[in-house]
Amino acid sequence: MSAPSHASKQLPATIDRELTDLLGPPRSPWEAPGFSYADELLGWASRWSSPERIRQLVQAVCEDPALLSACAARSFHHPLGFDKFVLLVADRYEVRLHVWWPGTRALHEHIHDHRFAFASCTLAGTVRSTVYEESPHGVLMARYRESRTERARDYVFHEPELTRVVALPPRPHPSGTGYFLRPDVLHRVWPTTDTGTATLVVKVPTPRATTTVLMDPLGKPPARIRRRFLDTETTRARLLRAAKWCAREV
Structure with missing residues (x-):
């Protein structure tokens, strides 16, 4: 592999400076009236979602x-x-860069929340998101508490409780658009076609130790899932392919 160019060497430092200035010092994730950096973070992600910026970042x-x-x-x-x-x-x-490759079948996503806040911008294709709220008049669901093993290699699900939720109207997020979500917002996100979808995601960690996963109370509980990490050459090849694909070069 050739030595990094001067521009490539400077790019991570530039991003670090921009995001550090934007996010400011650590703060409580539940600071009223919400996450003060939400609009700015989504704006930053939007600016970095052009095909040229993605190519530069991947390079x-x-x-x-x-x-x-x-x-x-x-x-x-x-x-x-x-x-x-x-x-x-x-x-x-x-x-992060999330890529559903063309021809890949997206699997059903359970209703869930996160340990982190995030901004997501669609680079290619379209994703659809639905937010859920707990309500005594909603659909009965089993609420599982999910945690991680010490080395964060496995997802572990604990015994469920019952709750009820209602779905808010779904929102499409086509290429060139995005959204921000707090960590405690129950939601589902999925690509709308099998022709390929990619998103740029900026995650902001919070002190939450667990997340929530909702399932049909009569369904099979979620299985313990082990992550299978990519090797260096596979990562490099897929990243370069993704950058070209987002620029419609392949």
Whole structure:
């Protein structure tokens, strides 16, 4: 692999400076009236979602052996059918690329929330999101509490409780649009076609130790799932392919 260009070397530092300035010092994730950086974070993700910016970001990761190795160590094929690439990581943020390749069948996603807030912008294709709220008049669901093993390699699900939820109207997010979600918002997100979808996701960790997963109370409980991480060369090849595909070059 050739040595990183000067521009590629500077790009991660530029992103780190921009996101650190945007997010500011660590704060309570439940600060009223919400996440003050939400609009700015979504704006940042939108600006970095152009095909040229994605190409530059992928090139910076692929040309730097340390960044590429770190990316591969955190990247894997998600059980829901997409490749999750963790491009850059810092204490206050994580920059990801999610890719549902053309022809890949997206699996059913359970209603869930997260340990983190995030902004997501659609690079190709369309995703649809639905938010759910707990209500005594809603559909009966089994609520599982999900945690991680010590090395964060496995998802572990604990005994469920019962709750009821109602769905808000679904929202489409076609290429060039995005959204922000707090960690405590119950939701589902899925691609609308099998012709391929990609999103740029900026994750902001919070102190939450567990998440919620909702399922049909008569259904089979979620299984313990082990992540299978990608090797360096597979990561590099798929990242370069994704960047070209987002630019409609393949």
